[in-house]
């Protein structure tokens with residue numbers, strides 16, 4: 001079944017809205033609208049970062065955090081569409097995927113919403129930034145599940161160079177066109193190049209050396225060196241982006257190679273994810289798992305809980321799950337997630353436990369929460 005969260009602001013003509021702001025309505029499509037068989041769900045596999053092709057420019061918008069002054073960038077959807085339109089070797093399935101991203105929030109088992117940035121991912125970044133101490137956020141092996149634009153995982157990469165952060169999204173195309181470009185945009189940018197007054201002192205941008213690429217803030221600098229003959233997204237779309245990163249053909253392999261030293265990426269279904277990872281030894285498991293807006297579907301929640309059980313290090317691993325208390329019409333939410341955690345033991349008869357560490361208080365909006373998950377051993 002496909003469904004749509006009608007998040008968009010009717011006053012906005014920007015299809016690549018910065019952020020989905022809350023469920024206002026959901027229209028359920030009929031089964032026949034989506035040709036999808038449950039058994040076709042994508043098997044998990046590792047994504048080959050170094051084999052991917054980077055575009056020569058990335059257009060990005062700044063992400064606005066409501067409660068902290070911290071700048072992150074996310075690639076615009078218009079730029080993704082532009083890259084796909086330019087590719088000669090386009091795989092047939094990629095066009096519908098990106099069209100879907102503009103037209104619907106998700107289609108179960110086909111496109112699971114990763115092209116957009118969902119609001120609980122901002123909650124999670126703000127929570128880590130304001131409520132967690134440095135020792136909890138350094139020297140960690142981290143996994144972001146259902147990453148999409150991946151702001152929480154990228155925040156942890158930016159936070160300290162000692163962190164290794166792996167990313168998983170259902171859709172391979174989301175990793176290629178959104179997750180990895182966003183990692184590059186945020187870990188390449190040097191403090192002097194981003195808006196300096198927003199920079200948090202002491203936060204290092206430890207991704208890639210500044211000379212690997214050139215990020216231009218559209219508000220701050222003349223693009224004198226820009227080749228006017230170079231094909232680009234239409235002017236209006238390009239001008240509306242906050243920043244642009246130029247990547248030459250010779251720089252691209254170096255960028256991807258450095259990125260893959262700190263991150264691995266996986267795509268596909270949670271049910272088969274553990275098999276795609278080499279994690280049989282507890283020491284290889286994750287110190288920290290972060291995930292946002294991934295509990296919306298009741299039928300997917302057991303798979304998500306299974307991944308947490310199989311990949312969170314014992315006994316001290318910690319996971320943070322950000323989501324809405326309830327997702328109307330689809331049966332998921334924080335409450336069914338908690339019920340599943342309560343009911344599930346792993347092979348060694350160990351259980352996970354949860355504790356609410358953040359919740360919103362607005363009366364007329366759906367409540368958003370963050371759960372802290374630890375082993376009950």
Ligand SMILES: C[S@@+](CC[C@H](N)C(=O)[O-])C[C@H]1O[C@@H](n2cnc3c(N)ncnc32)[C@H](O)[C@@H]1O
Pocket residue numbers: 112113114115116117118119120121145146147148149150168169170171174268269270271291292293294300303
């Ligand atoms: C609504 S998006 C949220 C994206 C991002 N975390 C955010 O908050 O902006 C849900 C994400 O969960 C992942 N997902 C949902 N169901 C899944 C499943 N059954 N197996 C694997 N991944 C799934 C998809 O990768 C998708 O990107």
